[in-house]
Amino acid sequence: MASLGKIARRGFLVGAAAVAGGVAFGTWRLRTPYPNPLAPGDGAAVLNPWVVVDGAGVTLITPRADKGQGAVQVQAALLAEELDVEPKAVRTAFGPAAPAYYNSVVVADGMPVAATDDGVIARLLREEVSAAAGKVFGMHVTGGSTTVPDAYETLRRAGAVARETLKRAAAARTGTAMADLRTEDGQVILPDGAALPYTELAAEAAEVEAPDFVPLRAPSAWRILGQPVERLDMAAKCTGTQTFGIDHRQPGMLHATVRTHPGWGAGAVSVESRAAERMRGVERVVEITGGVGVIADNTWRAMQAAEAVEIDWGPSPIAESTEAMWDDFAASFTEDRHDSRFKDEGDVDGALAGAEVLEAEYRVPFLAHAPLEPMNATVQVTGDRADIWTGTQIPRFVQDHVAGIVGIAADRVHVHNAMIGGSFGHRLEDLHVRQATELAMRVPGRPVKMTWTREEDMAHDYPRTMQLARMRGAVRAGRVEAFDLSIAAHSTFASQGPRWGVPASGPDVAIVAGAWDQPFAIPHYRVTGYRVPEGVPVSSWRSVGASGNAFLHDGFLDELIHAAGADPLEERLRLCRHEPSRRVLEAVGEMAGWDGPRPAEGRGRGVAYCLSFGVPTAEIVEVTETEEGLRIDAIYVAAEVGRVLDPVNLEAQMTGGALFGLGHAMFSELTFAGHRVEQRNYDGYRTLRLPQTPRIVETRALETTDEIRGIGEPPVPPAAPALANAIFAATGRRLREMPFAKSVRFA
Structure with a gap:
């Protein structure tokens, strides 16, 4: 499928761009759209921010993180309903970190407006101000139970526009009136029953004008939405073949873990690491912000060595005990x-x-959030490029933070999002990614997978x-x-x-x-x-x-x-x-x-x-x-x-x-x-x-x-x-x- 980078988009509400024999579609609800973040691979056909068609099939971009709640399933269903493809017959991808995938609803719950208030000002704050804030800050964020309300119209519109553009391509090829064409199961159907697969029409669709507006189907006409279906990830999760961030592998990869101040807000006064450095498999022990990191040839050895480091921790500024904290609350x-x-x-x-x-x-x-999958990230820093493989709810914030640490432009940081093994809000933080980045910078060109111990995860849970x-x-x-x-x-x-x-x-x-x-x-x-x-x-x-x-x-x-x-x-x-x-x-x-x-x-x-x-x-x-x-x-x-x-x-x-x-x-x-x-x-x-x-x-x-x-x-x-x-x-x-x-x- 297409690689996920940057490409210019033409059009106002909807764009279509010819890329290596393919086409890209997308919808934008505010007046000034962000650029299309997708770029093609060899022979790929890109469909703007959410739909990709190439010779191998259709890929649906589902940018909201899936931490077990079924976000991929519902996003794919919204796109597939209007695109007329079967969700099981398509591929899905989280897409790159990009402002185009901003969440227009996530800010609304922070507004001082009751959900029962249906007045003009309340609606203005919920529907306009929150959407504008989400866009201004490019809040590519998953949270606040907003995946469905944010995607409900946007993704259906993207699927509908892609469908109608493919029909226009079929009409141009065959000379058939648009009204006489229909779509079904990833194909445009001609009046005589002949079928033109979407994969064969992508290049031509790039050359036709995409419609600015396509009416959405009424719920009474839905085939997928509202119906009981098997989740796309069910088989993989039942057979243990689902890949999470912690499962990621890269050639030549090193492994690491960290030990940081067991309290908050302080670091190490002194570090004695010679015993740890002599342990089998240890590449190096390095100081990082707030503590130390150990890089080794596997995760277990890194964790064993980290325990062997003798650290004198500085005093933490937080209250000494829960009882003292309750006193602060009472006061x-x-x-x-x-x-x-x-x-x-x-x-x-x-x-x-x-x-x-x-x-x-x-x-x-x-x-504590205490998800089953401990915080982890794989980072590779090579020259003026950084790649991050992790499961995150905040890919754009991750992108910006890593860019600042490495000292490169944000568009040179590539976030490859992954399925998340539980979060409950924990993946709205990225301390682990920043630590992994510090470690990867010590071994330029080598990917480093950093994994927290359960103890580190609980102690620094936010x-x-x-x-x-x-x-x-x-x-x-x-x-x-x-x-x-x-x-x-x-x-x-x-x-x-x-x-x-x-x-x-x-x-x-x-x-x-x-x-x-x-x-x-x-x-x-x-x-x-x-x-x-x-x-x-x-x-x-x-x-x-x-x-x-x-x-x-x-x-x-x-x-x-x-x-x-x-x-x-x-x-x-x-x-x-x-x-x-x-x-x-x-x-x-x-x-x-x-x-x-x-x-x-x-x-x-x-x-x-x-x-x-x-x-x-x-x-x-x-x-x-x-x-x-x-x-x-x-x-x-x-x-x-x-x-x-x-x-x-x-x-x-x-x-x-x-x-x-x-x-x-x-x-x-x-x-x-x-x-x-x-x-x-x-x-x-x-x-x-x-x-x-x-x-x-x-x-x-x-x-x-x-x-x-x-x-x-x-x-x-x-x-x-x-x-x-x-x-x-x-x-x-x-x-x-x-x-x-x-x-x-x-x-």
Whole structure:
């Protein structure tokens, strides 16, 4: 297929360029398009940013990273639906790092606009300002459950334009009217039934004028989208033949690992490496930013030698322990640490002044991403060119950072993206790539694969921030009357943005996401965010702020509902002022056969709701007390996604997200002692295991709105409060701190 470099593009919205007997197509939604990033190989035919045709077949460019969530599958399906090719009959490639693949939606969730706000200003911010920001910064980024909403129209349009251009080429060759041509299975079909394969038409398609606009097919005409299909990567993953970044091989490749400060923000005072340098297979031990790296002839020897290096570490500036960090959080509820107050309805102080006030304090711990594939990257630096083979969610930021380290132009840095063995947000960071680049520069011309040990991966995970919440509330006449929630947390974007090279200023919506924007008509309702001073560098974790804030918000809401003597589901429905959210709550109640929170002694069930990433999601968890501990019997998940494009994968994402949320609520935390992370491997960082998985996991996706949403993250936030509320119903114990295993025993 085509190699992935740079080529000029002609045309305004759609371009077609003759390249080595081929053609390239693409669509652009903003007025000034970025140049086409694809360049041909020998005899290849390139179809602008997303579709490539050559003599061997069709290649679909799927630029969003696939970290197990099925991004390649859905992107290929969007293109194939309009292009009239079978996804299994085509090749896919991630494409190069390029601003042409900017994400127009990823910025939207950081806007201080509720998803339920359909006003002119809200739509302007979500649809225009966020799209412009994504383009200006060339945000070739995968995250925020945005792959589907960002690609939904763009990739279908690219496939449609490519299809119609190929039909024009067929019409020019045969003299047949366009209206008499149709396409099917990668071919243009003539009126007499004769078929012209796309591969035979590519060169001619380059010479015809591509249409500026092609109407998209109605969902009623879809053949692929909306239908249950087998994922393109299923066979490879089931047979162990799927290639991930960690599997990459290059001729003459060296292997490496690193040891950096076990805390944060400091480096080595002294290094004694002579013993390590004498070990078998070791090429060299070198100092890098923050520590040392070992280059050897295989990964195991590099890791063994790294352990043999004697290092005197400098003092870390972060707090000494988790307890000291909680003190910093508790001290941040002050005016000078005030970050936002996007929700302030009614007269909260007045309502609380004349009522019996319920108060509580909730805590959410640091969490590691802890994906199965440790961070790794293969880098080769040769003259004024650098090549990186890795799995990343931020290829353009990787490109810029490596260019700065090597001292070359960004377009001389080539990022070859790979399948990712889990991320949960971890691959939104690139410290490992920068370290691999430093090592590769020590052996010019030789590719160096750098792999973190599990211990290094856990210690330098850029975790999800801790959260400390203080709440006050009141009820009146059997109803929730007042709700005052204050949340203290590190700013995710103030920490992560500068590492990307993106300026971070103003309030951070992530501090209160999943709390301030919940569609409940509580008469007196306030949510305030407080920014804790920077300490441990933090990063995006699956569902970001909402992952913990749903527990803070919905857990306390459940306390107020109980104090009011109301039914947990019925009171949420009464308060809900957003019709799609009401339907989700009704659906999950129907799925679980809800008739109250406590069907029998020693058993309980809890309901929870969270609106995150524009997706209303409700969950019900059922638990039973046993002699061995609490057993989770069932979890029911309902969400409004607007339109289901891949029902099989959507069910998998809803199931996986809910179980991911349960496991972390039950067992997971990242703690610090001596300025260092205490959990260094999976034995100390537990999550849900198969014997503890609920016997019943039932999901339902509603399609009652016109919105197109992603589902990778929204099922995570409601899991923790639903479980906590179920435990309360079963035991009478109100859990206000995660992980719950600190307070209860699980079977």
